Amino acid sequence: xxxxGFLAALGAVAPPAARAQSAAKFYRVGFVFPNARLAxxxxxxxxxxxxxxxxxxxxxxxxVEGQNLVLxxxxxxGKYERFQSILAExxxxxVDVIVGASDAxxxxxxxxxxxxxxxVAGLVAPLETGVVASLARPxxxxxxxxxxxxxxIEGRRFQMLAEAVPRARRIAYLGTKLDWEGxxxxxxxxxxxxxxxxxxxxxxxxxxYAGAFEFLAPEKTEAIFASRSGAHYINGQTIAxxxxxxxxxxxxxxxxxVEAGALMSYGSDYADILRRAAGYVDxxxxxxxxxxxxxxxxxxxxxxxxxxxxxxxGLALPPTLLARADEVIE
Numbered sequence: 001x002x003x004x005g006f007l008a009a010l011g012a013v014a015p016p017a018a019r020a021q022s023a024a025k026f027y028r029v030g031f032v033f034p035n036a037r038l039a040x041x042x043x044x045x046x047x048x049x050x051x052x053x054x055x056x057x058x059x060x061x062x063x064v065e066g067q068n069l070v071l072x073x074x075x076x077x078g079k080y081e082r083f084q085s086i087l088a089e090x091x092x093x094x095v096d097v098i099v100g101a102s103d104a105x106x107x108x109x110x111x112x113x114x115x116x117x118x119x120v121a122g123l124v125a126p127l128e129t130g131v132v133a134s135l136a137r138p139x140x141x142x143x144x145x146x147x148x149x150x151x152x153i154e155g156r157r158f159q160m161l162a163e164a165v166p167r168a169r170r171i172a173y174l175g176t177k178l179d180w181e182g183x184x185x186x187x188x189x190x191x192x193x194x195x196x197x198x199x200x201x202x203x204x205x206x207x208x209y210a211g212a213f214e215f216l217a218p219e220k221t222e223a224i225f226a227s228r229s230g231a232h233y234i235n236g237q238t239i240a241x242x243x244x245x246x247x248x249x250x251x252x253x254x255x256x257x258v259e260a261g262a263l264m265s266y267g268s269d270y271a272d273i274l275r276r277a278a279g280y281v282d283x284x285x286x287x288x289x290x291x292x293x294x295x296x297x298x299x300x301x302x303x304x305x306x307x308x309x310x311x312x313x314g315l316a317l318p319p320t321l322l323a324r325a326d327e328v329i330e
Contacts, residue, residue, distance in 0.1 A: 030090035032100030053271035057278035083108035106131035120144035121277035151187035175227030224250035268298035
C-alpha cells in the first residue's frame with residue numbers, strides 16, 4: 001500500500017509537459033501532391049517550397065510531427081490516374097483529413113465517395129467539374145481554395161508581357177484548344193487586340209510539345225504567353241529551356257518555370273494557398289465540416305522576374321515593371 005501510494009504521489013507531481021505528452025492525441029493527415037517528388041516533400045523542412053509552407057503553417061498551429069501529428073505523404077508524380085489508389089491507401093490508414101492539390105484529386109474523392117474530409121489547395125474549376133455544389137456551401141466532403149481568380153488575371157498577365165516586350169507584335173498563346181476557346185483564351189485575345197498585338201495559337205498535346213515548339217520558331221513569333229494548363233507546370237523546365245534557346249521572352253503562371261530560366265511569371269501565391277489550407281485542416285480536426293467551409297479564392301498574387309534571363313535576351317525591362325515585382329532573380 002505504501003508503495004502504491006508513493007507511485008500515485010509521484011504521478012501527481014510529474015511535470016505538466018510529461019503528462020501532456022503522454023495524453024496528447026495524434027492526428028493523421030494525408031498530404032498529397034500531383035507532381036512533386038516524394039523526397040522533396042519529406043522531413044520537417046521539405047525541399048519543396050509549397051510542402052514547406054504547409055508543414056510550417058501546421059507547426060504554427062500547434063501540429064508537430066512526432067509530437068501530435070503523423071503526415072502521410074503521397075505524390076501522383078504527374079500520373080493523375082493514381083489519385084484513386086492514393087485515396088484508397090490513405091483511407092485504409094485511417095487519416096483524419098486529406099489535403100492536396102488539383103481538381104483531379106477532388107474529382108477522385110467524389111467518385112470514390114470516401115468519408116474522410118478532403119481539402120484541395122489549388123482548385124481550378126470546382127463547379128464545372130462537380131467537385132463542389134457551390135463555392136459558399138460545398139455541400140459534400142470536399143472543400144478548399146481555388147488557384148485561379150478569374151480570366152481578368154490572364155488579361156493582366158498578358159499586359160505585363162506586352163509591357164516587358166513593347167515591340168512584340170506577334171505573340172504565341174501556348175495552350176490547349178480548350179484553353180484557347182475558353183474564358184481565359186477569350187480574355188487574352190481581347191486584350192491582345194486592344195494592344196494591337198497578333199495572338200497566334202500554339203496548340204500542344206499534354207505529353208508532346210514538339211508540334212508547338214515547331215510553331216514557336218522565332219521567325220513566326222516574338223514572345224510566348226503560356227496558358228495556366230497544369231501540363232506546363234510538369235514540363236516547365238523543358239519550356240523554359242526551349243524559350244531561352246530560341247531567345248523568346250515568355251510569361252507563365254508558376255514561378256518555378258521562371259526559376260528554371262523563363263522571363264517572368266504572374267499568378268496566385270501558391271505557398272500562401274497552402275498556408276491557408278493548413279488553417280482548414282486545423283478547423284476540420286477541431287470539428288468543422290467540409291460541407292460548411294466555403295471554397296475561397298486566392299488573396300495574394302506574385303510577379304517574379306528573371307533579370308538574368310532578361311539580360312541574356314537583350315531586354316531592358318521598364319523600371320515601372322521591375323518596381324512592381326515581388327521578386328527579381330538576379
